[in-house]
Amino acid sequence: MHQQVVSRSFVSAMLAALAALVGLAACTGPTSPSAPDYRSMPDQTPDSFERLVGAWSSKVYGSPHIEVAIPEGWLVRLRGRCTGSGELAVHVSGQSFSQDERWPCIERWEFSKSLFPPDERAVGHQDLGPYPVVIDRADTITSWDLEAYSTELPPSASPRPVSS
Incomplete structure (x- = not known):
């Protein structure tokens, strides 16, 4: 007992x-490390071979719903950023594709995860643009920027002469 x-x-x-x-x-x-602070990470920058083919921002386009177009480019990727809270929603389409991208408002430049248009072998023809773009921002977003970079000339384009 x-x-x-x-x-x-x-x-x-x-x-x-x-x-x-x-x-x-x-x-x-918690004793484990906290989630990373994405705002302290560096901006993602374009590579030297990429050329800017379109740029839009809330400074020029104040409406929550914007419709623009990327005039040309091959193997295009988007780079965006926004401040405030929520996500910047972007929809891009062409003759043979449609894709949605979202950027969380973490105040730094970030590239999209995909390229467009698809390879002509995959879809049976070349989609040379223009590529309609719809940008929708939530009311909680205070500012945003979106850029389009082409990684190559369109397959049918001839290289531009270099002037001296």
């Missing part, structure tokens, strides 16, 4: 110590 009393006292003391430890952990927060 004495042993059961000691065991119960020991278990009670251990549970109290465990409860105190859990309470302390709750007050001080």
Whole structure:
């Protein structure tokens, strides 16, 4: 009987110590590293071979719904950023594709995850543009920028002469 009393006292003391430890952990927060602060990461920049083929911003386009077009380009990728909260939604389409991209408002430049238009072998023809773009911003977005970069000349275009 004495042993059961000691065991119960020991278990009670251990549970109290465990409860105190859990309470302390709750007050001080997790011991694992916190999520990365994306705002402190550097902006993503275009490569030297990419050329700017379109740029739009909230400074010029104040409406929450904008319709513009990328006039030309081959293997185009988008780069965007926004401030405020929420996401900047962008829809791009062409003769043979349609894609949606979203940029979280983390105040830094970030490239889209995909290129367009698709390879002509995949769709049976060349889609040389223009590429209609729809930009929708939430009311919580205070400013935004969107750029389009072409990584190559369209397959049917001849290289431009270099002037000296």
